[in-house]
Amino acid sequence: MPPQLKTLLPLLAVFICIFLVARHFLIPESFGKYGHYRADSMDETAAIPINYVGKEACAECHDTETAKLASDLHSVLSCEICHGPGALHVADAEKGILLKPGTREFCGTCHSINPARRTEVINQIDTKEHHPEKDNCIDCHNPHAVWELKE
Numbered sequence: 001m002p003p004q005l006k007t008l009l010p011l012l013a014v015f016i017c018i019f020l021v022a023r024h025f026l027i028p029e030s031f032g033k034y035g036h037y038r039a040d041s042m043d044e045t046a047a048i049p050i051n052y053v054g055k056e057a058c059a060e061c062h063d064t065e066t067a068k069l070a071s072d073l074h075s076v077l078s079c080e081i082c083h084g085p086g087a088l089h090v091a092d093a094e095k096g097i098l099l100k101p102g103t104r105e106f107c108g109t110c111h112s113i114n115p116a117r118r119t120e121v122i123n124q125i126d127t128k129e130h131h132p133e134k135d136n137c138i139d140c141h142n143p144h145a146v147w148e149l150k151e
Contacts, residue, residue: 051085054078058086061093068145073123082106082143102138 030039058079059066069075080086088096101107108127117124123146134140142148 049087051087052078052080053086053090054080057090065144068142068148072145072147074143074146102136102143104135104137107137107143 028038028040031037033039034042055066055078062079069079082101083098086096086098089098090096104127110122111125112127113124131140137143
């Protein structure tokens with residue numbers, strides 16, 4: 001046996017032992033029960049409270065906005081994409097305050113010019129050039145009916 005192996009084999013054995021001990025303490029017991037996953041994560045995820053209620057829950061009280069939105073470009077979006085999770089608002093309208101978006105930065109998240117987005121799908125504007133004197137898009141545009149300009 002070469003002398004190099006006499007030195008390397010014990011080091012390799014020590015490394016493998018350290019690896020196996022560390023693996024035993026670092027990998028949770030439920031890992032591998034359902035394939036290459038940690039099975040306990042499913043129970044943990046199921047225990048997280050649901051915060052989103054869906055567009056139908058919003059339509060029960062907000063019929064005017066729903067009617068405007070139905071014929072608009074945003075009709076395919078859920079209300080909660082812009083206004084945030086609605087579960088608290090549905091449970092108690094006074095306590096569950098929703099977001100009231102409309103700033104240039106907020107609308108620009110989707111509508112600012114981005115070469116990676118298809119212009120046929122999302123209307124894009126240059127937020128620096130398009131009416132820079134206005135702070136809020138909703139001063140002119142109704143997000144529930146985009147084509148309806150405010151006078």
